[in-house]
Amino acid sequence: MTTYLVPLILIGALTSAGVYLLLERNMTRMLLGLLLIGNAINLLILTVGSPSGNPPIRGRTSDGDTTTADPLAQGMILTAIVISMGIAAFVLALAYRSYRLTTEEEVTDDPEDARVSKLSADEAAALDVDRLRPESARDTDLPDELDALPGMEGSR
């Protein structure tokens, strides 16, 4: 099987550009990165499929080729293109929704992750309230000294 250098270089270039874009936090760029990688892989499937030849339709020839091109690779590429188009539309909708909600399309950190990672050992262990709680029955609707305690702010 012969392979050509130009498509391979192109595949490499598309993939590396795609990975570079994917490492951004901006959603549009990430999507572009994914699309570039997808195209690189489609090109790869086409390249590795089989050498060029007649169209895979009975009775059709082109340019006096003796072999027939591989229809399976083309079928797979078509499927992959359709799938990535659908997903790209969904990602764009998601990016727009994110923009509407936060007026930015950055991918943010997980708040619960950040909270857990900042806990000190004591805080992480303390899931109980150790101090004695004042009797809430004594708390009245009127402002009183209990309102100064954490968790008892305001009147009942």
Add this chain to the structure above:
Amino acid sequence: MTAPSVLMPLPVLIPMIGAALTMFAGRRPRLQRAIALAALCVVVAVCAALLYLTDRRGTLALHVGGWGQTESGMGPLGVTLVVDRLSALMLIVSSIVLLCVVFYAIGQGIRDGDERQPVSIFLPTYLVLSAGVCMAFLAGDLFNLFVGFEVLLSASFVLLTIGASKDRVRAGIAYVMVSMVSSMVFLFGIALVYAATGTLNLAELAVRLDGVSAGTRTAMFAVLLVAFGIKAAVFPLSTWLPDSYPTAPAPVTAVFAGLLTKVGVYAIIRTHSLLFPSGGLDPLLLVAALLTMLVGILGAIAQSDIKRLLSFTLVSHIGYMVFGIALSSQLGMSGAIYYVAHHIVVQTTLFLVVGLIERQAGASTMQRLGGLAAASPLLAFLFVVPALNLGGIPPFSGFIGKVALLEAGAQNGSVLAWLLVGGSVLTSLLTLYVIVRVWTKAFWRSREHAPEGHLAGATPLALLDESEDTQFVDRDQVGRMPIGMVVPTAALIAVGLTLTVMAGPIFRYAERAAEQVLDRGTYISAVLGGGQ
């Protein structure tokens, strides 16, 4: 037309047709629910029939459309569906879980849903997800497996971001991006395999890959392992899971936790045993399994939100299955197969119970929960049975699966295998610690002792995510647990207990499945028709 050739496409076809019908019935919620329930009931029946047929007649193969017919038999030219004992077991467990969870979601929607619920989208998407899961288990060629993955992933994107609140969009973006990268890596692996062999049919690949040089084979397997490792959440490719799963609605998280990662594990089993049986990457897989177990469970210890905590235990227990696969022995594979079935059921049940906790107590974090054992003994019972099962307390099925894996590790006898045996025991103990921690905090102590016990979510929400905090005392009375949510949870617990009580026959079935998985000849002759 024989019975198997009619039955085999049905687990994919019925949910797909059901999805279309529920889409048409979008404005008639009751009809929609009836269609969804009926479709999944039929799928359970079909999968049970397939389980019986496969166990009696051996591996079944179907060449859809009859492409590639020659005098000697069917050739692998078109889409091939294959069911062996492993696929049949995965299909029946998944279909039961899918049915129970849709029952739960419907029960929750009837009780807590309101006119803003996106139900007209939920059920069709859920059915598409079911079709994708079944398609992945039935796939007899690599590209069909890819399409199955894409179908279930596209559906899961919609389910994860349902309602499109701020939290869900944030989690959804990360999930979509990670999943897409894994799909790209998978497609890349497919291109490499196609370049080396010129086919994608699993049986034909198994034959042709033997002629490919060992280095090339290892490279292809490594690429595919990265793709499946992301889907199965194997460390170091697991960090996306605990960030994205917990924000989804309870039934969605439950079905994701039960099924989606297991589809990845199934793909690893299939490729490892059928395509690349030389075991060149087994030491790497063993190390990954050990780290998955330990890092996962240590992450679980740090969490205070129960949903996140369970997501970390999910990651951790994937390590057990990878451990069993990487041992490449009959006993290891039997243990892994039994453990997958056990884990699908138990993990789903636990997430459903957390959904009930969230509904009844208005919170899922241990900073707010307390006193649940006194408030609702039934809820405590529903939690404690699957929780102890997950922790591997004898005589539950978690214990049986772990013992099989430990035995397989000891049988292997290498230093690395013994390290993994130690790691498994440690992980099991730490899982128990995590479970006991949830139990003492959320169920035993009084709610007044919780640091934020005075706060709670305002109203129970079925599919939406717009919880506003309110004072616990001011919270609306939510009433008893809806029967439509308790019954499916209890049914799944019963399935988990069946795995325990019927452990003998089921484990023997897993052994037969493992034998069939490791014996490549039967698979190849069933598909290519050599032995007929």
